[in-house]
Amino acid sequence: MSYVKPSDLVTAMIDAGASKVLMSTRDTVIRAYMGGAILALGAVFAVTVGVQTGQPLIGALLFPVGFCMLYLLGYDLLTGVFVLAPMAWLDKRPGITGVGVLRNWGLVFLGNFLGAFTVAVMMAIVFTYGFATEPNQIGEAIGHLGESRTLGYAEYGASGMLTLFIRGVLCNWMVSTGVAGAMIATDIPGKVIAMWMPVMLFFAMAFEHSVVNMFLFPSGLLLGGDFTLLDYLIWNEIPTVLGNLVGGLIFTGLALYLAHRRTAPTPVVARDAELETL
Numbered sequence: 505m506s507y508v509k510p511s512d513l514v515t516a517m518i519d520a521g522a523s524k525v526l527m528s529t530r531d532t533v534i535r536a537y538m539g540g541a542i543l544a545l546g547a548v549f550a551v552t553v554g555v556q557t558g559q560p561l562i563g564a565l566l567f568p569v570g571f572c573m574l575y576l577l578g579y580d581l582l583t584g585v586f587v588l589a590p591m592a593w594l595d596k597r598p599g600i601t602g603v604g605v606l607r608n609w610g611l612v613f614l615g616n617f618l619g620a621f622t623v624a625v626m627m628a629i630v631f632t633y634g635f636a637t638e639p640n641q642i643g644e645a646i647g648h649l650g651e652s653r654t655l656g657y658a659e660y661g662a663s664g665m666l667t668l669f670i671r672g673v674l675c676n677w678m679v680s681t682g683v684a685g686a687m688i689a690t691d692i693p694g695k696v697i698a699m700w701m702p703v704m705l706f707f708a709m710a711f712e713h714s715v716v717n718m719f720l721f722p723s724g725l726l727l728g729g730d731f732t733l734l735d736y737l738i739w740n741e742i743p744t745v746l747g748n749l750v751g752g753l754i755f756t757g758l759a760l761y762l763a764h765r766r767t768a769p770t771p772v773v774a775r776d777a778e779l780e781t782l
Contacts, residue, residue: 506691514591514764516687517757521588522597524580525604529611532580536615537622539579544623544719546570548642550707555645564708568682568700575686575699581715582612586749587680587757594761613745620718628726639727650724653712654735665743668712672747673755675711678702680752684760712744 508516524532546567554563574581589605629635631643639647657664685698706713721729721736 506689506694508688508690510688510760511764513684513688514760517588517684517760518591518595518597518765520687521585521590521592522600524585525589525592525600525608527608532608532611533615533618535578535580536582536612537619538577539574539581539612540616540619540715540718541623542574542577542579542619543570543581543616543715544620544627546573547716547719548623548627551645551649552642555642561708564704567707568703571679571682571703572696572699575683576692576695580612580615581679582609582616582745583676583679583713583715583748583752584683585609585612586676586752587683590753591757591761594758595765616715617718620715621722624719624723624726628723631727643727646720647724647727647729650721650729650736651731653717654721654731654739658735658739664739668740668743669747671710671712672714672744673751674709674747675706675713675744676748676750676752677755678706678711679713679748680756684756712740712747714741714745714748717741717744 527535546569549569550563550567552563553566554560557563575584585608589600589608592600593602593605628639628643631639631646657668660667679702681702682699685702686695689695689698717736717740721731721740724731725733725736
């Protein structure tokens with residue numbers, strides 16, 4: 505069968521979370537580095553297509569290419585381990601501690617950022633012919649994205665910060681659903697379809713993804729975007745990371761865990777057995 509039942513899915517997610525927490529530092533950072541780099545390339549692809557066609561929706565339709573590639577190759581994103589690692593801790597798997605979960609999150613954050621930043625530097629070189637010219641049309645678009653999604657929130661103060669946080673929550677609700685989708689199917693087409701749908705939704709709705717932003721905003725700064733590193737950290741990355749954590753952990757990880765791991769099935773008494781007791 506190509507479909508995994510939800511109860512078996514939760515077990516698979518717990519197993520995956522345990523393996524990630526217990527993974528060596530080297531392997532964790534390498535997988536996170538490659539995950540961040542490939543997702544960044546997917547973001548470049550989506551922005552490029554959106555600019556070239558004038559239809560951002562087409563970019564959203566194609567963005568999940570990068571997400572599918574990195575998960576099929578076994579690489580990691582911070583948004584994914586926000587869900588998987590705590591599930592292993594909740595299930596009290598041997599060797600899984602709160603410190604171990606935090607260590608995994610920190611290493612994956614570092615690896616994702618390094619991978620995304622590497623692609624940001626490479627694409628800045630491409631967009632400017634090695635910084636010899638002004639950014640091309642796509643480079644300009646990325647710079648303006650950085651401005652609107654930092655200073656645009658700051659303009660509204662606390663209301664802007666709340667909006668940013670909720671966009672982060674909604675983002676990882678969808679992205680982590682894609683992570684679960686990758687495990688709910690056992691064949692490649694099924695995995696791709698299950699990942700594609702929620703990831704396309706988050707990108708089309710302009711929700712905030714911490715790893716995508718690790719590329720977009722440093723890239724915007726390299727390309728002359730009119731915002732600062734402090735703007736990026738305070739008015740995007742930090743609230744986005746917190747929102748991603750809450751969205752993935754509560755609306756995907758905890759929801760699946762409580763629904764299919766902690767909730768016992770209602771016993772069904774056969775009719776014949778009931779008749780025998782009469």
